[in-house]
Amino acid sequence: MARKTGSHSEITGPKIRAEAQRLFARHGFAAVSMRQIAGAVGVQAGALYLYTPDKEALLFDLLKTHMDELIAAWHAEPGGGDAHARLERFVRFHIRFNLERAEAVFLSYMELRNLSPENFAVIEGLRKTYETELEAILKAGQDEGVFLIPDTKLATMAIIAMLTGVNTWFREGGRLSRATVADIYWDMVRKSVGA
Amino acid sequence: MARKTGSHSEITGPKIRAEAQRLFARHGFAAVSMRQIAGAVGVQAGALYLYTPDKEALLFDLLKTHMDELIAAWHAEPGGGDAHARLERFVRFHIRFNLERAEAVFLSYMELRNLSPENFAVIEGLRKTYETELEAILKAGQDEGVFLIPDTKLATMAIIAMLTGVNTWFREGGRLSRATVADIYWDMVRKSVGA
């Protein structure tokens, strides 16, 4: 434990990603130096290049992992039920998952500009995949006659923006609990689609 | 017109702000250099310091001006009417104004981190002022009995996030016109507050 050098590849890799995520979210990708990340991890800057080919690849890894986990977590939720029940599950899932990973969510909205065009396209594709999950629910509800939605594409974007917005103001220990916030947002979403 | 040097203080100042806004919005504050801004304006980097004490002050000026103009433009809108009519005006105003100033809106959400604590507090105060305008409408509607809102603070944040989200996907010449988008969003907002 006291030694300063040695083999730590199984510890250092995840630690680099964790500290990079924290620093990028707090100060912005361009404003954070590799030296800062190395300092937070407890290694020298050069050592980072054993784990990532360059700074942008580190960012891409964070965003890609986040999007993959988001989609996997949604697929792991119980399915079935009518559109009304599925929409409620989506709303509660989205708020819960995003609040649990506030830093990663923040990054995945703010730092897309710093990706190469190829990497940008990958993340955008995953985002689209996730949005399509919500749109499918809205379309199903429209077909079943339980929702009244003028445009399902716009409703998809509107609902996701509204739900993701919770991350910008929610503070642990504030006036409302996560559960209460989710209840209230579900009430607004439900009404907005005419259910 | 052909001379390369001379006095242009009335042209150069606004040009610096315009190019800085464009570049900051496109690449991010930290990723844009003073040399880049100067190049876009057509002057040397040193000349920028006749117009701004430093890079951060340039950013603050852009954000402050935007927030002042947003609030002034809202106050210039016709007032009066019941809460239902005032909410509709707010929804249409917000979408229209934000689409007209997409770069400034983007900056005012993305680059707050790069302000000093004092300057950050100024912008946040102005944002709060604007949000309070919407909250007052929602409270009035709740009192008049025309809205059914579980929590006016949350509804305020939800509606603003939803409306501002239009900027992330709207493209001129796309499937829907601005007017149609505003109609659809107004429909969703109206329903979400139980009107």
Place this chain on the structure above:
DNA sequence: GTCTATAGTGGGATAGAC
């Protein structure tokens, strides 16, 4: 696997000529 040292580049800001 991590270190030290450094190459090479580019950053913000300033001084002084014109």
Place this chain on the structure above:
DNA sequence: GTCTATCCCACTATAGAC
């Protein structure tokens, strides 16, 4: 009011010792 030139510092990434 703008220019050129420059100070000083920080950055990403790499080379080579241990």
